[in-house]
Amino acid sequence: MTPKELNDRVRAAKEEVERRGETFYPGPSRIHLASFPPKERWDDWVELDSRAWPERVERRYSLVPTTCFNCESACGLLAYVDQETLQVRKFEGNPEHPGSRGRNCAKGPATVTQLTDPDRILVPLKRAGARGEGKWIAVGWDEALDEIAGRIRRAIQEDRHNEVMYHVGRPGEDGFTERILAAWGVDGHNSHTNVCSSNGRAGYQFWMGYDRPSPDFANAKVMVLVSAHLETGHYFNPHAQRVIEAKKNGARLIVFDTRLSNTATHADHWLASYPGSEAAVLLAVANYLIQHDRYNREFVRQWWNWREYLVCERDDLEPSFDNFERVLKELYRDYTFEFAAAESGLDASVIEDVAQVVATAGTRLATHNWRSAAAGNEGGWQVSRTLFLLNALLGAVASEGGTFPNAWNKFVPKPIHTPPHPKTWNELTWPLEYPLAMNELSFLLPHFLKEGRGRVDVYFTRVYNPVWTNPDGFSWIEVLSNPDLIGLHVALTPTWNETAYFADYVLPMGHSSERHDTHSYETHDAQWIGFRQPVLRALRERMGQRVADTREVNPGEVWEENEFWIDLTWRIDPDGTLGIRQYVASQQRPGEKLTVDEYYAYAFEHSVPGLPERAAAEGLSPLDYMRRYGAFEVGRRVGPVYTTDVSRDDLQDIREDQFGRVYTRAPKPPSPNVVPHPTPEPDAEGRRPVGVRVDGKILRGWPTPSGRLEFYSRTLAEWGWPEAALPTYLKSHIHPDHLAADQMPLISTFRLPVHIHTRSANAKWLDEIAHTNPLWIHASDASRLELSTGDLVRVETEIGYFVVKAWVTEGIRPGVVACSHHMGRWKLGETGQRQLMATANLDHRGASWGLTRRGGVEPFASSDPDTMRIWWTDVGIHQNLTFSVHPDPVSGQHCWHQAVRIRKADPGDVYGDIAVDTDLARDVYRRWLEKARPADTHSPEGTRRPFWLLRPLKPPKQHFRLPEPRQPVAAGTGSD
Ligand code: SF4
Helix, strand or coil, X not given: CCHHHHHHHHHHHXXXXXXXXXXXXXXXXXXXXXXXXXXXXXXXXXXXCHHHCCCCCEEEEEEEEEECCCCCCCCEEEEEEECCCCXXXXXXXXCCCCCCCCCCCCCCCCHHHHHCCCCCCCCCEEECCCCCCCCEEECCHHHHXXXXXXXXXXXXXXXXXXXXXXXXXXXXXXXXXHHHHHHHCCCCEEECHHXXXXXXXXXXXXXXXXXXXXXCHHHCCEEEEECCHHHHCCCHHHHHHHHHHHHHCCCEEEEECCECCHHHHCCCEEECCCCCCHHHHHHHHHHHHHHCCCCCHHHHHHHECHHHHHHHHCCCCCCCHHHHHXXXXXXXXXXXXXXXXXXXXXXXXHHHHHHHHHHCCCCCEEEECCCHHHHHCCCCHHHHHHHHHHHHHHCCECCCCCXXXXXXXXXXXXXCCCCCCCCCXXXXXXXXXXXXXXXXXXXXXXXHHHCCCCCEEEEEEECCCHHHHCCCHHHHHHHHCCCCCEEEEEEEECCCCCCHHHCCEEEEECCCCCCCEEECCCCXXXXXXXXXXXXXXXXXXXXXXXXXCHHHCCCCCCECHHHHHXXXXXXXXXXCCCCCHHHHECCCCCCCECCHHHHHHHHHHHCCCCHHHHHHHCCCCHHHHHHHHCEEEEEECCCCHHHCECCCCCCCCCEECCCXXXXXXXXXXXXXXXXXXXXXXXXXXXXXXXXXXXCCEEECCCCCCCCCECCCCHHXXXXXXXXXXXXXXXXXXXCHHHCCCCCEEEECCCCCCCCCCCCCXXXXXXXXXXXXXXXXXXXXXHHHCCCCCCCEEEEECCCEEEEEEEEEECCECXXXXXXXXXXXXXXXXXXXXXXXXXXXXXEEECCEEEEEEXXXXXXXXXXXXXXXXXXXXXXCCCHHHHCCCCECCCCCCECCCEEEEEEECCCCCCCCCEEEEHHHHHHHHHHHHCCCCCHHHHCCCCECCCCCCCCCCCCCHHHHECCCCCCCCCCCCCCC
C-alpha cells in the first residue's frame, strides 16, 4: 500500500468514525486505531477469546498501564488482566503515552512470555558450592538482606566506602538507585555506558554540554541517521514512527550503515561506508556547506564560540567574525568529496548528492547517532561531533524539525529525599588515565582488580551481564571467581544470565509489570513522564484492597527494586546513627520506612507541573492518575530554551568575561525538573554562570564553559587533546592503515530488532523469531575464501577465535564482515534459560580458556505447553568473549569493531567453539592504556577531571583534586 493509499484509508476511516458520531482517539496519541480501548472502559473491557474460535467466548479484562522494560524507550504498555483469574493475559500499547502513542515493537507484547517463562527465578538463591559450580539453595529475603546489609555497614564504618559497587546494565529508571548510593555515601555507581554510548555522548557533550540528541523527526525536512535506528536504536519505536511520519510528508532520509539494515532499506540515500569513515563523509558534507556559504551565518555568529577559538588558537588574527569565516573555510577545505570517497569507499558523486540534500534542510535537519559508528571506533566520538556540526552550521538546533539536547525534552520529578553526593572518589571506576571519560571505565574493572588497584567487598550486578555482554568475558570470570577480589557478588536479575552463575546471591527482580519506576525520554519536542507499576498491585488497589509489599502480588518471591533498596538501606542503618536511614524514612510516619506510595505521591504532587490539576479534574490524586493512565505529558513544543532571556532584575552583581559568559551571585531558581545537568565552573569569586551575552541581551545559552555551542572545545585542548578540539576526523583502530593485509573489520555491534541484550532468552515468541547470528560476508569475499552459506568459519581476533556459520550476502560492504549482538547464550548445567541457552563446557588451563557446546536447545516439558513445541536448536555464538578491551583514550568507550582474520574452520572445529588467552587480553589492555593522557600529567588545574563534565554521582569539588603523587602501579603486579 502506498502512503497515499494508506492516508486515504485512514481519512475514510476517520470519516466513518465521525459519521457514527464518534471521535478519533482523544488521548495524547491523537491517533485513531479502532483497537485502542477507550480509557473510559479500562475498568471493564470485553474481548472475544481468540483461542475459543469459532465459539464466541467473551473475556472481561481490567486494563492497567505500565511501562515496558525491554529497552530504554520506555514505551507505554497496557496490561490486560483477566477478571476471572487476576492474571495478565497480554500486553498491548498504551494510547495515553505521549512517546509511544499506543505502539510497541515486538518486545513490548512479548513481556507476557517473560512473566510466564517456566525457567524464571522465583526465589532468592544463595550459592551452595564454589562460584560457578551451579549449586544453589533457596533462602529467605531476610537472610539475604541481613548479610548484604551487614557487610555494607561494616565497609562504611571501616571507611572502605570504595569497596561497595553497584554495576547497572539497563537502568530503566531515573535516578532512584543513584540516590540510594548517595545515601550510603559511596561513589559506587558503575554503569554499562562505556560499552554502549560514551562515544556517542562525548561528541554531543563537547558541543553543547548535554550528552544526548533529541531529533524532532516528525517535523524534519531532512533526516540523517548514523545507525540502524528505525529498528534498533535508542528510543527507536517512538523515533521510528516519527521518522516514517516525516517521510510521508516528503522528508528525505539519509542512512549510514555498512549493512543493508531494515533502516537502510527505508533510506532515500543509503551510505554503506567503510566502518570508521563516517566522520570523513560528514566533514565533506560540512565542507560543502561552508565553502558554498550555505550555512546559517547568523546562527554561527551568535552561538558558536568562534571568538574563544580565535583568541586561544589564532592570536595572529583580530577576533572578528569575518576572520573566523575565512579560517573556517581554511580549516575544512581539505575535506573534499574525493577525500571522503577515498576514506569511505563511496562514490564522490553520492556524497555530493547527499551534501546538496542536507543543504536544503534549513533549520529542519534532524540527525541522530548513538551507538553504531560511534561505539565501534576509536575516535568514534567525532562521528557525533561531526554529525552535530551539520546541525550547528544550519542552525537546526532546538528548532522545529531540528535536533534538541535531551535535557529539554525530558522531565525528571524532584524526589522526596535528595541525599548529598558522596565525599569520596572511586578510582576503580574513575581512574586517572581517563579524565574526560563520559562514564565509569566499567569494562576495565577485571584488569584494575588484577593489577591490585583495589578490591570490591560488595558487588551488585543489576540487570547486567558483563561476562556475556562485555568484551573479554573470561577475564571477568577470573575476577568473579576470586573472593579476594570480589568479596560478595549479588546478582539482581529477573532471569538467569552468565554472570549470575558466578554470584553468591541471585535475587529475583520483577519485569515491567512487577515493579515501580518513573521514566522520561527525549522522544520528540515535548516533556513527559511514564510510570512503571506492578499492575496486579495497582489493580487490587483499584478494587479497594491494600497492598503493602509488592511481593504480595508478584509471582513466587519476586520483588521490585524500589522496595528492595529501601529495605536494604534501612537495615544498613537500623538505628539511624550512620545518617543513612533518614533518606529512606517516611515523612508522614516518623520513625517508619518510606513506602513506594509515599515516594511517588510526593513526586507527582510536588514536582510535576500540571499533573495535580489534571488529576483533580478527574477527581483523582496525582498518584491515582498515574496509576490509572501510566503517563503524563508535562509540556509540548519546548522550543529553543537556549534563547530564553535571563536578564532579570534580580541578577545581582553580575560579571561578564571576555567572551560574554555572564556570572551572577543571584541564587539559582528552584526547578521541579531535576534532569542531570553539567555544572559549568563558577568564576573566581564564586558567582555562578547564568547565561551568555548575545547582541546585548543575556540569554540562557548552553551549559558549556563558554555558554555557547563549543565548536572549539577548550576542555579538550587544555586536557591534552588539542588536535581533537575541533570537529575533525580521527582514524579508527580498524582504519585500513592499521590492518594487516589479511585482516578485515568485523562489525559486532548491530542488534536484532526482537531481542534485548541479555534478558530475552526467556521470551519464547522472540526466541522463535530470532535465534542465530551467522557471519555476514559479501559474496565477493566468500568467493575469495571459498565459502558458502552455512560453512563453518573461524574468526580470529587479537586474543582468540570463535567458530560461526557463514551467511553469504550482497547486503554488506565488500571487505567487511558482521555478526549480530544478542546471541550465543550459554549455561553450564541445567540451571538457566532452556529456550535460548546452549549447554556448554568451560575449559580452563592457566590463562587459556575455551568454551565448547554440549548441546543446543530442544523441546522440554514444563508448565508451558509451548516449550514442547520448540523447533529450533541453534542459539548462535558468543563472539564478545573473544574481544579484548579497547578503551577510547578520550571518552573511555570500548571501541567494539575488531580487526579479524577469516578462514575456513579447521576439521576439528565445532560450531560455537570459543578459545581465548587472557594473558593476551591483558597485553592488549596495556597497549590501549598507553594511549591515554592521564589527569596527573595533563590536567591544567590539578584536578582529576574537568568539574563541569557530567558524572552520575558527583563528589564535592575538593574531591576532584588530584591525590598526592604516589608510586605508579607497576605493570604485572597483582594477582594475575
Ligand atoms: S521499543 Fe519495544 S522494547 Fe523498547 S520500550 Fe518500546 S515496546 Fe518496549
